[in-house]
Amino acid sequence: MSTAVIIGATSGIGREVAVRLIGEGWKVGIAGRREELLADIQGEYGSETVSYAVMDVTKESATAALDALLAQTGAPDLFLHVAGIGYQNPDIDERIELDIIQTNCLGMVRIVSHFVNYVKGNPAYGRDHRALIGVVTSVAATAGLGVAAAYSASKKMQVQYLSALAQLARMKDIPVLFSDIRPGFVATDLLDARHGYPLMMTASQAASHILRGLKRRRRVIIFDWRFRLITAIWSLIPRGLWERLTFIKTR
Numbered sequence: 001m002s003t004a005v006i007i008g009a010t011s012g013i014g015r016e017v018a019v020r021l022i023g024e025g026w027k028v029g030i031a032g033r034r035e036e037l038l039a040d041i042q043g044e045y046g047s048e049t050v051s052y053a054v055m056d057v058t059k060e061s062a063t064a065a066l067d068a069l070l071a072q073t074g075a076p077d078l079f080l081h082v083a084g085i086g087y088q089n090p091d092i093d094e095r096i097e098l099d100i101i102q103t104n105c106l107g108m109v110r111i112v113s114h115f116v117n118y119v120k121g122n123p124a125y126g127r128d129h130r131a132l133i134g135v136v137t138s139v140a141a142t143a144g145l146g147v148a149a150a151y152s153a154s155k156k157m158q159v160q161y162l163s164a165l166a167q168l169a170r171m172k173d174i175p176v177l178f179s180d181i182r183p184g185f186v187a188t189d190l191l192d193a194r195h196g197y198p199l200m201m202t203a204s205q206a207a208s209h210i211l212r213g214l215k216r217r218r219r220v221i222i223f224d225w226r227f228r229l230i231t232a233i234w235s236l237i238p239r240g241l242w243e244r245l246t247f248i249k250t251r
Helices: 012-023 035-045 062-073 094-120 146-172 203-215 225-234
Strands: 003-007 027-032 050-054 078-081 131-136 176-183 220-223
Touching (some): 035 050, 062 094, 094 146, 176 225, 203 220
Parallel strands (some): 131 176, 176 220
């Protein structure tokens, strides 16, 4: 039986991936802020299959919660960090900007760095057993979107952090692999489908793309082919021109 730990599994992509893995016979540890939703998943699939820990990644106590969860699951083969928030904020509400950075940047670093250190000190891992760490970033990391400045910046930071950790893992021979998961628009609690976002996909569709990429150990997972094309074009636009494209909006 393979084991996965998913941070941010109470709903949306995280929950969908957890349910898919459970269906494939995995043992899964899940974490999130809403205990009633975590308990519902455990109640549906059983405590022998599902362990959970209540966790808020913005709090220092999150690492203790992660340790408690890892004590239940044992050394996981897959560690998936999905926890994050994102909002359009064209009025530059400072509270919203800072909440996004607190969750997506500080929260992600807190949890992922703690897990890397867990791997370093765990004899269950080695050259023949590397932990796969997946982090859900976004295609928004490709170029800053004016209506979502903090969100775009936080996702760019996540991408760069994973790249640096991947290099460090090679330097220090840390038995981890990384997958940078960059979805486009996915219908979740954080993204109101009524706004008519382009190329919207369901959480179920997103989970299928994610699991396919993780099983192939892809370093970067962008889905689907339309967003791979879009981001390739975005990356070719000079900064000066991009900053003048004031018609670009997501809703």
